[in-house]
Amino acid sequence: MEVPAREAGAAQRHRPGAGVPQGTAVPAREAGTARRARPGAGVPQDPGAGVPQDPGAGVPQDTAVPGQPTRRRVLAGSLATALMAGCSTGPDAPPAPDPLQALWSAALADAALADAAAAAHPDLAPSAGALAADRRAHAESIAAEVQRATPSPSASSTATLAAVVVPTDRAPAAGALADATRAAQAQAAALVTSLPRYRAGLVASVAACCASHLAVLG
Amino acid sequence: MTSPTSTPSPETTDAVQRALAAEHAALWALQLVTAFLPAQESASLGEAATAHRSRRDATERLLRDRGAVPVPAEPAYATPARVTDRPSALALLIAAESDAAAAWRSVIERTDEAAVRTLAVDSLVDAAVRTTRWRRAAGLAPLTVPFPGAP
Numbered sequence: 001m002e003v004p005a006r007e008a009g010a011a012q013r014h015r016p017g018a019g020v021p022q023g024t025a026v027p028a029r030e031a032g033t034a035r036r037a038r039p040g041a042g043v044p045q046d047p048g049a050g051v052p053q054d055p056g057a058g059v060p061q062d063t064a065v066p067g068q069p070t071r072r073r074v075l076a077g078s079l080a081t082a083l084m085a086g087c088s089t090g091p092d093a094p095p096a097p098d099p100l101q102a103l104w105s106a107a108l109a110d111a112a113l114a115d116a117a118a119a120a121h122p123d124l125a126p127s128a129g130a131l132a133a134d135r136r137a138h139a140e141s142i143a144a145e146v147q148r149a150t151p152s153p154s155a156s157s158t159a160t161l162a163a164v165v166v167p168t169d170r171a172p173a174a175g176a177l178a179d180a181t182r183a184a185q186a187q188a189a190a191l192v193t194s195l196p197r198y199r200a201g202l203v204a205s206v207a208a209c210c211a212s213h214l215a216v217l218g
Numbered sequence: 219m220t221s222p223t224s225t226p227s228p229e230t231t232d233a234v235q236r237a238l239a240a241e242h243a244a245l246w247a248l249q250l251v252t253a254f255l256p257a258q259e260s261a262s263l264g265e266a267a268t269a270h271r272s273r274r275d276a277t278e279r280l281l282r283d284r285g286a287v288p289v290p291a292e293p294a295y296a297t298p299a300r301v302t303d304r305p306s307a308l309a310l311l312i313a314a315e316s317d318a319a320a321a322w323r324s325v326i327e328r329t330d331e332a333a334v335r336t337l338a339v340d341s342l343v344d345a346a347v348r349t350t351r352w353r354r355a356a357g358l359a360p361l362t363v364p365f366p367g368a369p
Contacts, residue, residue: 130360137364185343192339193332201327204339205365208319208346212362215347216354 098146099191103203106187107139109164110180116164117173124174131177131213135184138206145199178217185210226284230329233321234281235289237341240314240321241274242291247314250297254307259355266311266348270318273341280337308356312349316366319345323367342367 114132118125167173188207192200248267255263278288298313299306322345325338346366353361 130362134362134364141365189339189343192326193335197327197330200335201323201368202365204326204335204342205323205368207339208343208366209362209364211343212346212350212366215350216361 098150099195100142100146100199100203103188103191103206104139104142104146106184107135107142107206110184111135111139112164113166113180114177116166117177120166120168121170121173124170124177127213127216128177131181131217134209134213138209141202142206145202174217178214181210181213181217185214226286227329227331230325230331230334231281231284231286233325233328234277234284234334235286237318237321237325237338238274238277238281239289239292240318241270241277241341242289243295244270244314244318245274246291246295247297247310250301251307251310254301254304256304262351262355269344269348273337273344276337280334305356308352311352312356312358315345315349315352319349319367320369321367324369 111132114128118128185207188203191203281288301307322338322342350361
């Protein structure tokens with residue numbers, strides 16, 4: 001039996017800014033939430049984590065040059081644009097959106113919900129905070145894969161989402177977290193048999209992570 | 219997804235064999251730790267053993283259906299550390315489940331067969347959940363990782 005790969009996993013979950021695109025396309029409810037990680041907050045880089053092991057894909061690494069649009073910003077814009085475009089119809093309708101986009105937006109929404117639940121209910125903070133961190137990591141890896149598959153140079157959007165509403169009572173709040181996590185597990189697992197290999201592995205791990213959180217949330 | 223043909227993919231078969239080996243190792247670990255965990259954890263151990271036996275059997279059937287001879291269990295396995303008490307026993311279980319998770323995710327990335335992927339994702343999910351439960355029993359943090367089984 002191999003020595004456990006625990007350290008790698010531990011490093012991944014502390015990746016700075018995981019899954020929080022820094023552009024205007026960030027869902028409005030992301031703004032101002034607590035526990036928002038900052039890029040470059042003294043955490044070692046984690047090269048390759050969640051990035052497809054696809055030699056020749058040539059995905060550029062994120063660079064955190066102040067004032068410059070990062071890949072995340074560009075990505076956030078292109079994803080939101082695609083999501084909005086997906087609502088249009090007619091002969092000029094764009095191609096079907098990437099099947100991972102729904103997973104991306106669900107991951108961000110869950111992270112925002114978990115952050116809000118942690119802020120409103122301190123005794124939920126440990127489990128909700130961990131859920132928020134993992135769901136942000138999911139959003140980042142999914143976004144990287146979507147961007148790899150369909151690079152888009154444009155980045156402009158004013159997409160906003162509804163504000164997060166967390167039940168004021170603890171039990172319903174915990175229930176809302178569990179419901180969202182259960183739905184996320186099912187959403188990811190349902191894609192495992194239909195996606196290309198790397199993507200199938202990625203969404204399978206997302207499903208397994210959500211199942212792990214359910215075991216904690218009860 | 220394509221269905222199995224008369225010539226099953228050797229890549230898929232090899233990955234499934236490695237997952238079976240991980241299931242054998244997990245069962246061995248569960249047996250080994252029994253003496254070091256208190257009685258109140260025997261129910262969890264029993265559930266885990268039942269689940270792994272079920273996976274092992276399903277995996278062996280899958281391999282035979284592909285015309286492969288399932289790899290047998292080893293008499294013993296190297297452990298990350300000597301198992302002498304409850305913490306080291308839980309550490310072994312965590313390592314075994316993490317190995318199983320990695321093996322099953324690897325299967326998913328090495329097959330286009332829907333049935334194989336379904337077995338693999340179910341196994342990956344279960345291994346991740348058990349990892350979290352053992353980590354909680356051990357009082358370790360964090361309880362979860364964002365991508366169980368990821369290389």
